[in-house]
Amino acid sequence: DAGVIQSPRHEVTEMGQEVTLRCKPISGHDYLFWYRQTMMRGLELLIYFNNNVPIDDSGMPEDRFSAKMPNASFSTLKIQPSEPRDSAVYFCASSLTGVSQEKLFFGSGTQLSVL
């Protein structure tokens, strides 16, 4: 398996534009997580899905952020409209049965810069 695949690797956009980040989890993994990493706040869990259903979105910072998982092999994180303070590295991760006893596999991340 190729691991968790995220695209794009880098995204530069202007304030007010819509940004869509994409993730393909490892095949067979039931859980998918979106994290945001910044220097100031470290790694923050934004939302996670179990079997394509959002379970906990309490980490989503604002209504400008939304995430979907239309099927087991694809998820998106959308920011509309984007703001400079959204600049961060966004990681997607997946695991087989949940993090408590299984490895959490991370993608390489999307470096987002909002100008």
Added chain:
Amino acid sequence: GEDVEQSLFLSVREGDSSVINCTYTDSSSTYLYWYKQEPGAGLQLLTYIFSNMDMKQDQRLTVLLNKKDKHLSLRIADTQTGDSAIYFCAVSDSSYKLIFGSGTRLLVRP
């Protein structure tokens, strides 16, 4: 909520042992993890320990857990330049949410 703290930076000489420390606040933390992040990459699980264990050894890595003091440490024996990275401590109460520390940047000097 849960708070996980780590020192920001550690510098060691190649061949020495490295010890990275972590403290957490929630005594109900059941699973404790160490992740490694290399430049431009995602986090990679190094090792983990259950709260009913005091120690776990895996090749050059030794994890020590002091539940009384809520202190977790990662020791890397014979540290190599390839070990230079950011190391994250993370804890979970089995609710599928991991709380990460801010990471310790390890620099290994030749």
